[in-house]
Amino acid sequence: MEHKYVVVEKRGKVGFLILNRPEVGNLLNQEFFTEISQTLEELDADHEVRLIVVKGAGNNFCLGADVARIVTLDKVGCRNFFLGLNQTWKAFHQIDKVTIAMVHGYATAGGTLLTLSCDLAIASEDAKFGVTSVNVGLLCMVGTGVMLPRIVGAKKALELGLTGDIISAKEAERLGIVNKVVPGEKLEEATMELAQKILRKNPVAIIMGKRNFYTCADMEYDKAMEYSSEVFGILAATEEAKEGMRAFLEKREPRWK
Numbered sequence: 001m002e003h004k005y006v007v008v009e010k011r012g013k014v015g016f017l018i019l020n021r022p023e024v025g026n027l028l029n030q031e032f033f034t035e036i037s038q039t040l041e042e043l044d045a046d047h048e049v050r051l052i053v054v055k056g057a058g059n060n061f062c063l064g065a066d067v068a069r070i071v072t073l074d075k076v077g078c079r080n081f082f083l084g085l086n087q088t089w090k091a092f093h094q095i096d097k098v099t100i101a102m103v104h105g106y107a108t109a110g111g112t113l114l115t116l117s118c119d120l121a122i123a124s125e126d127a128k129f130g131v132t133s134v135n136v137g138l139l140c141m142v143g144t145g146v147m148l149p150r151i152v153g154a155k156k157a158l159e160l161g162l163t164g165d166i167i168s169a170k171e172a173e174r175l176g177i178v179n180k181v182v183p184g185e186k187l188e189e190a191t192m193e194l195a196q197k198i199l200r201k202n203p204v205a206i207i208m209g210k211r212n213f214y215t216c217a218d219m220e221y222d223k224a225m226e227y228s229s230e231v232f233g234i235l236a237a238t239e240e241a242k243e244g245m246r247a248f249l250e251k252r253e254p255r256w257k
Contacts, residue, residue: 005032006039007057014195015049015097022058027066028110030084037091044095050203051195052095054118055102056111061127064109067136085110086142092117093214096207098198102191104184108132108166109140115177116147119210122191124184127169129177135164150217151176203256204240 007018017039019026026032043049056062065085073081092099101107101118108130115121115129131140131148144161152160152175160167169181182190198206212231216224235241240256247254 001038001042003039004035006035008039008043010049011192013048013050013199014192015043015046015052017043017052017054019054019056019062022056022060024066025060025063025106026056026058026111027063028085028088029066029069030081032066033085033088037088040091040095040099044097050097050199052097052099053102053191053195054099054114056104056107058105060105060111061101061103061107062111062114063106064111064132082142089113089117089142089147092119096210098206098210100191100195101178102187103127103169103178104187109143112177113140113143113147116143116151120194121178122187122194123169123172123178123181124187125169125181126184127172127178127181128166129169129172130164130166131161132164132166134162202240202244202254204238205235205244208235 003020005019005021007016007020009016009018017036019032019036021027021032028036040052043052065081070078070081098120099118101115101121101123103115103121103123104127105124106128107115107123108128109132112129112131115123131143133140133143140161144157148157148160151157156175159165167175169178172178173181180190180194208231212228216228219227243256244254
């Protein structure tokens, strides 16, 4: 596909999805977030790519949705805008490949939600986060009501959503919004180090594990345990899993297909 707002780069088995609207802080409009979803699907289908890193061009990761666009929309337009944005959040969990957010600068409103949508996140020390929609007369219901409570807890999610406070990268790490914070000059190195750790694992196990993780997230406890046991049994019977177990027993590196 032709890319207008997204740049795609490949480095070995890692695909980079680069948000490329730097002149406005990578603000999300309908065309932009639709392109993100389509690019995720494109990279998911690319057999040369096993992991996807999402980063922002320019000084910021993403400042959220484009308010200048939203304010011009009628009721139907507003509804379609946010339903479309929701499809982008879902796309991150629907693809098989692991995604890592590589965050620098501001990642506010939709930028925070993009970070949460990625499976993992590494942030530079200068990164700032916040569900800030309340500051422009809205309230980030997807973040405050759905995504954030599952990570930071109900009261903290409501506090962040109702105040629109900006938090530091270190606070985001403490709350579980990001996995690790590093100096800015080490951001790409730390991201690639994490990527390489994952790439050394059984690719079939990674795919099945990610699917199982998100499928079970909304299940009742007993059903999730039963479902996971079924999936584990299927995984253990695959040739790739057997290669991993044989390699462990023979004290050698596994040879993944």
